[in-house]
Amino acid sequence: MRIGFFLRDLKVEGVQVVTVRLVEALTKLGHQCEFITLTSEKDLAVSENIKHHVLSITEKVKYRKANIQAEKFLQWLKTEEKEKSFDVIFSEHGETNDIISYINDPRLIYCIHNSDEHTYNNKNLYNRWKYKNKITKKISGKHVVCVSDGIKDFLIETSKNSYKSISRIYNPFSFEEIKKLSLQDTAYDLPENFIVFVGRLEKQKNLNLLLESLVKMKSKINLVIIGEGSLEHDIRNKAKILGLEDQVFIYPFCLNPYSIMRQAKMLILTSIHEGFGNVLVESLICGTPAISVNCPSGPSEILSGDLLKYLVDSFEPDVIAKKIDEISTDVDNEIPSSSYDKFSAENIAQEYIDFIYKVKKEGL
Template identity: 30%
Template sequence: MEKKRVLFFIYQMGGGGAARTLLNILNNIDRSKFMPLLVTLDYDGSYEKYLDQDVKFIKLKTKRLRSAIFPLAKVIREEKADIVFSTIPNYNTIAILGNLLSFTGAKNIVREAAFLGGSPAADFKLRLYGLLYKFSSRVIALSNGVKENIVKRYKVKREKVNVIYNPVDIERIRTNVEEGILPQEHKTIFAGSEKVIITAGRLVQDKDQQTLIKAFADVSHRLDVRLVILGEGELEDELKHLAERMNVADKVFFLGFQQNPYVYFAHADVFVLASKREGFGHVLSEALATEIPVVSTKAYPGAGEVLNDGEYGLMCEVGNAEQLAEKIYETLTWTEDRREQVIQKGLERVNTFHAQTIVKQYEDVFMKTLNKTY
């Protein structure tokens, strides 16, 4: 069978969740059926070095997204792509326009990972995306909640949307845990008798580290604890000032973006996600893979789907610092037997998101789209 050429388009292979998802698909897609090609703008991304060597990688000679349409169209045409796959609305727009202007028979498949909209202006913008998505063959939603949002706010027909969860590269995570070494200056944070709470994510409003710091302050009155925050963002100074006001600044450690966050997870006692909303909550599944208990807010719609509404990790209401503190305290005071039981159950859950399993679902969508069996 002739291999189908799948062109993956993204702004850059940076440190975000979208790039990580593409990396997992690119590296795990069946090479006997598909020939993957990656196209980005002219940026260097931190995930590039993890790409398998056989993935053809083209950087367009532009750093402006709107200037990528015609160069992308040229690549689609020259590479004889069968499918053009993209993720995130702005990039999907460019991918669809580029494909239309390539004047080829390539099929567009777009992926939506976030639960967007809510305000009249935002909903109107999503309607415009939805009009453009009519030129795509399929829409991939990251979760059932994201699918419902696409149907409701983008006005995309329900039967055109497939739900595929994020792939988790369990083997790579385990290798990073086993071979990873904490920097010398960070080892002391985990070396004491204190319990360590850890979180990871951009320091932005949606991730709501403010509620986590307040909950941590509550827990610190009852247990000897430390809080490690991985990530960068515009709210770093504000969060540090909050920790000072809560009198826990000496127990909260802002360690920035880490290339290997998994070794940090494995050294901690509980992973906590305090987000207001999550399309999926990929970091929750990754934390489960590092064999650490997790606590999360009911960040709609994804967190509940990852943890099956609390079956695989304790959950609380969004923005409720008191509830979050109770769930963290409960987790940190489990017996060893209870803790191990929860960890094993979490490993069973994360196996359902195994990269190879999830990528096969993408392959199925690709083939059905090309064979027009939808």
């Protein structure tokens, strides 16, 4: 099958990383996968035999005016499909979803990687009504893929059932590759005895809560932050105000965070909301405990069963600090592979193939 993946770019960010993994797994199964991106920005290593089409749409895509970019996409698609049509094209980013929402073609699959549940719950009744109308219109007649049950359930609740179908398919992870990379030297000179956060330095990730929890801990431990974002200066200031400047180390994103995860005592996530929580699975694959607050959506679907002890049902610094202290002294922190087997790239790739055949059988 000829399968397209429509993204903003190929930078080192969560959605792009898991999409590249999925493409690699599908390619191994003999399918012709191709990237279609709005811009040429590219940091991720991609196999040379995988085509990469760049639409050169550099202006920020906004839903109200996305019909303009939709016309450009359709012109490109018409030219590109002269010899062979795409079976499906998965749209992976908010911007690309805004574009395909103007196109009545059920081969264009609307994929959702982030949860709007938290922001929705903080809206007034009028703005909730506006949100429902907007998302209902965006996904009308579309096949929708959500990366967690939490996102799927929220969408069912808010979208007035305007979609053609809705499915949950988890993000894929290449166990062998992640484990191999975790054994390499780290990109940075790290402190001893540390916990780690990996992600964007933005409001959603709620790093103030992590710093406030660090202060409350009984044991003294270092915090390594791997990430970039608009709040880096604020986070450094917060650490200084709390007297943590000698315990907090901030480094930029790197292509191999797994060697850092492997050396950490644990990985911590204190997000206000997630779509899935990729770093939790990556940490577990590296053999490192992953602690997360029970935010919507994803962490509770990853940290279940034997891993339930790593899920914190609170956003209180005292409670999170107690959990970090508890896990750091727990001798029984072995991570069974059975707890994350369902997220293997091979399993997820097959779920995507089954999904494609299903929608094709139903006449798209």
